[in-house]
Amino acid sequence: MERAARRSMHPMRSRRRRGLVLGAAALLALAAAGCGTAAGAGHQAGGVPHATAAPASRWLTFNTSQHTATLTLIAGYHGANSGFNYDGYSHGQMVVSVPVGYTVTVKLTNQGSLPHSAAVVSGSPTSTTVAFAGASAPSQNISTGIAIGQSAHFHFTPKAPGTFYIVCLVPGHEQLGMWMKLVVSPGGRPSLRV
Numbered sequence: 001m002e003r004a005a006r007r008s009m010h011p012m013r014s015r016r017r018r019g020l021v022l023g024a025a026a027l028l029a030l031a032a033a034g035c036g037t038a039a040g041a042g043h044q045a046g047g048v049p050h051a052t053a054a055p056a057s058r059w060l061t062f063n064t065s066q067h068t069a070t071l072t073l074i075a076g077y078h079g080a081n082s083g084f085n086y087d088g089y090s091h092g093q094m095v096v097s098v099p100v101g102y103t104v105t106v107k108l109t110n111q112g113s114l115p116h117s118a119a120v121v122s123g124s125p126t127s128t129t130v131a132f133a134g135a136s137a138p139s140q141n142i143s144t145g146i147a148i149g150q151s152a153h154f155h156f157t158p159k160a161p162g163t164f165y166i167v168c169l170v171p172g173h174e175q176l177g178m179w180m181k182l183v184v185s186p187g188g189r190p191s192l193r194v
């Protein structure tokens with residue numbers, strides 16, 4: 001009864017879930033085509049993402065021959081850190097590593113209850129200096145973020161190793177811990193650890 005009431009109050013949620021299921025199907029298709037995931041199989045039984053325990057491999061896929069990696073960030077994935085999280089993680093709990101020369105696509109979806117953004121910055125997790133041209137979603141008005149239920153993406157190709165952060169530049173959010181770490185490695189494969 002309570003569940004039905006919640007659903008009727010939030011019609012967007014079920015629409016987003018269908019989107020996620022389609023996304024999972026696309027990941028399966030990619031895996032079948034020989035692309036990698038970061039850490040083993042990561043699909044929930046029934047195809048519906050669980051609200052609290054999503055495997056890390058859902059968030060990073062890559063292709064070692066094409067030198068591409070795709071990072072899926074769901075802002076406000078659930079209530080962890082009061083919603084100031086990507087994929088449920090905050091305060092640098094998620095560390096993504098990509099080799100130099102990979103083209104990295106970051107796909108941001110706002111599943112939270114506030115606007116959010118994502119940008120690659122350098123220096124510190126509270127930096128506002130975007131490290132690569134165009135490496136933010138939205139591409140402009142980064143501090144305004146994208147609205148609830150919206151998606152945006154960007155890509156960039158790092159040319160040198162280094163340590164960066166993917167942060168939400170809506171004012172106050174990165175200070176509240178809405179950031180993850182991005183390591184550009186000299187070689188190897190993309191990886192994600194939490």
Ligand SMILES: [Cu+2]
Nearest residue numbers: 116168170173
């Ligand atoms: Cu935010």
